[in-house]
Amino acid sequence: MKSMPAAPSSARLNATSCAAPAEARNPRLLWANAFCLLDTSSGASISVREMLRQLAARGWEIEILGATIFDDEEGVSQLRPHWDSINNSDLTLVNVADGLLRHRLVRTASTKRAHMTSSEEVAWLVQYIHLLDTMKPDLVWFYGGQTLDLLIPYEARIRGIPSAAYLANGNYRGVRWCHDVDLVITDSDATARFYAEREGFGAVPVGKFIDPDRFVSKDRNPEYITFVNPSLTKGAAIVAMLALSLEKRRPDIRFEVVQSRGDWAAVVRQVSAHFGGERESLDNVMVTSNTSDMRPVYARAKILLAPSLWWESAGRVLVEAMLNGIPVIITDHGGGPEMIGDAGIKVKLPQKCYEKPYAHVPSPETLKPLLASIEQLFDDDEAYRVLVERAYRVGRELHSLEASTNRLLSAFEPLVGRRSGDCDHARSLEQSHKHGLSRSVGATG
Incomplete structure (x- = not known):
């Protein structure tokens, strides 16, 4: 990461100091968000979970x-052995052990955020306030900009507890969502610059958090062009066009599509219909179900294809590819170029491709340079070897898990150093309330 922009000015709001604790203790952090961090279909959830694992390993x-x-429903794969018992339980709250971590999950009738009911949101908020008042964290961390999410930093602030937000996409508009937030964390310099220029607030880039033990394959047999998450935002229509173009002409070049939020069959139908004959599958594409263990996938990957069309803040699959020595072909857009350095090929697409709903199908002529690059990497062993060596180097030099963790610790230290968990939260609540509640009432939140 090249820069560490200043935290938003709201960081000055929570300047409450507390007396030092009688005994030294480790920092206390509360992660609060309606989304489940065990979601294997969410790159943000996977990233945050790893960040929390690293903090826990440091004693937090x-x-x-x-x-x-x-x-996506595919994302429950990690909880699949317990899913029936969770759904059939009468409990409002379920606990899931996860190594150094433990997840408290408010049970909802639907897995979709849009279908979360008001009573379920209230149940979640009650649990959140309970943890604020019993755990007494030094820092609250979250992501999201929906109405419930706005209460997360607010409830922390009126107790004198600082908060941080994780921001790893280009979808946030305006600044109301971070009104009560002390620090915004992001994963790339590109996204920090993006929001500084568009919205005017600073964000601190800390990089991606990839544990090599969980994502690096030890035995590689590269043979496929790998594409993860076949959604239109990720460039699924582009990938389908490439596969369709190579299906008969180069049957030796095969693709592996890993399902996540997208629907590959639907994309194939759309693209093939555009060229005269609707189909649901292609002979040169193997479709793999969503998985919590990507090592076998990376073992088979010769090239990672990631032609994202929306603002891809950093793209964790790009970093995972670098650590595995897999060359990458990406669009020259968002934080992707920053993640791969010189270890891949960057392509430019017509501006219309980057516009919602990302369903524009470019002409075959437009994709000729991209097809030529793919064929070269399959036919020219020396050119491929050079990119493999570069990928390993980029992985070592730019994406060290220890370096990313140290950047995160440096960003958090000014906030957790206040030891706000040792403050009198009841006093803060009393002072913040417009009606001047008594200490006994204020302590309940």
């Missing part, structure tokens, strides 16, 4: 409050 006390909300 971590509490996680979520709900049974996932980006």
Whole structure:
């Protein structure tokens, strides 16, 4: 990461100081968000979970409050052995052990955030306030800009507890969502610059958090062009066009599509119909179900294809590819170029491709340079070897898990150093309330 922009000016709001604790203790952090961090279909959830694992390994006390909300139903794969018992339980709150971490999940009737009911949101908020008042965290961390999310930093602030937000996409508009937030954390310099220029607030880039033990394959047999998450935003229509173009002409070049939030069959139908004959599958494409263990996938990957069309803040699959020595082909857009350095090929697409709903199908002529690059990497062993060596180097030099963790610790230290968990939260609540509540009432929140 090249820069560490200043935290938003709201960081000055929580300047309350507390007396030093009688005994030295480790920092306490509460992660609070309706989405489940065990979601294997959400790159943000996977990233935050790893960040929390690293903090826990450094001795931090971590509490996680979520709900049974996932980006996609495929994302429940990690909870699949317990899913029936969770759904059939009468409990409002379920606890899931996760190594150094523990997840408190408010049980919801639907896995979709849009279907979370008001009573479920209230149940989540009650749990959140309970943890604020009993755990007494030094820092609250979250992501999201929906109405419930706005209460997360607010409830922390009126207790004198600082908060941080994780921002790893280009979808946030305006600044109301971070009104009560002390610090915005992001994963790339590109996204920090993006929001500084568009919205005027600073964000601190800390990089991606990839544990090599969980994502690096030890035995590689590269043979496929790998594409993860076949959604239109990720460039699925572009990938389908490439596969369709190579299906008969180069049957030796095969693709592996890993399902996540997208629907590959629907994309194939759309693209093939555009060229005269609707189909649901292609002979040169193997479709793999969503998985919590990507190592076998990366073992088979010769090239990672990631032609994202929306603002891709950093793209964790790009970093995972670098650590595995896999060359990458990406669009020259968002934080992707920053993640791969010189270890891949960057392509430019017509501006219309980057516009919602990302369904524009470029002409075959437009994709000729991209097809030529793919064929070269399959036919020219020396050119491929050079990119493999570069990928390993970029992985070592730019994406060290220890370096990313140190950047995160440096960003958090000014906030957790206040030891706000040792403050008199009841006093802060009393002072912040417009009606001047008594200490006994204020302590309940």
